[in-house]
Amino acid sequence: MLIENGFDYICVSRSKIKNCTVDAGSVPVTVEDNRKQKIKLQKVVCEKYNDFILKIDSDAKRVKELSMNNRFQESFEKGLSVIASSLTKKSGTKIEAKVYERVGRLKQKYPSISRYYEINYTVETETIKNRKTKENTEVRKVKSMNWKIKDHLDPSERSGTYFLRTSLEASEKLIWMIYNIIREIEYSLRTLKTDLDLRPIYHHKDESTMAHLHLGLLAYWVVNTVRYQLKGAQAKEIAETKAPEASVEKEQKTQKQDSQYIPINYNAQWREIVRTMNTHKTVTTVSKKRYDQVIISHRCSDPNPKVEAI
Secondary structure (H helix, E strand, O other): OOOOOOOOOEEEOOOOOOOOEEOOOOOOEEEEOOOOOEEEEEEEEOOOOOOEEEEEEEHHHHHHHHHHHHHHHHHHHHHHHHHHHHOOOOOOOOEHHHHHHHHHHHHHHOHHHHOOEEEEEEEEEEEEEOOOOOOEEEEEEEEEEEEEEOOOOOOOOOOOEEEEEEOOOOOHHHHHHHHHHHHHHHHHHHHHHHHOOOOOOOOOOHHHHHHHHHHHHHHHHHHHHHHHHHHHHHHHHHHHHHOOOOOHHHHHHHHHHHHOOOOOOOOOOHHHHHHHHOOOOEEEEEEEOOOOOEEEEEEEOOOOHHHHHO
16 A cells, blocks of 8 residues: 555564575675664565565674573473473363363463474373263373474574565665654654653543644653753763863862762653652742731752752
8 A cells, every 4th residue: 555655664574584685785784773782784685575675683682582582481381391290180180172271371371482382292091980970981181291392493593683674775774764763753652642641532522632632742842852952961971971181170070079970861751750850849938927918938949969960
């Protein structure tokens, strides 16, 4: 539909693209994210797709996914061990259908890791006499089960790797920049819906709904401006700490400030910024004079270091 209407797109592939080869004319490009972590970009070609496909390799993402896979793998095997141990207990679940049901629920809980496992069962048929009807019935029971990772499969093989598909014919760096802009827009929408309480909308009239949305957009402009200025202040602070000191007096002043310094999270969510600023209060004092004259005084509380920094 996008192609028919002449729209361009950039999206993350929902599944890992298989049977792809590196484009002959492409050269790997290395970029850095906001945390100075290196990310490798390279164009690949796949017969199944006609899009421009960009392969992303991130070491930081690989470490994160490996940790997740190890945790899921450990939990999945622990669940299989619980099912297997019940086969040897007197009151444990041994009926074949019930055992398959338990394993199925475990696979449903860990779908990303269970597909790599091959589970084998040893099933025997037993004749059981019904106590009420005194009839003999045959029941299939699981005597034992074992599992292993399927041959030629590695759960962590594609960790840290994902693919971007786009209709644009541009350089790797330009596509990566556009993709990050889209991510910023998505983050902004999450801020509107959650932090600024734009959703849900409880109004019944169109005029009230439009006013609600309009106020939400105005509020986002304020939020975006504040967060932009905080990020700029953080960058300036980092640059000043790296700059050489001009004099002994400035160095002593810096050491004094550092002893009282409390780290500020300038990239915090808007709710966290509001929570921090809410600790700064205004105290109103009302008193009466001898001649029934009322005196009202307003005084702000002393801001703590975090409030003062913001």
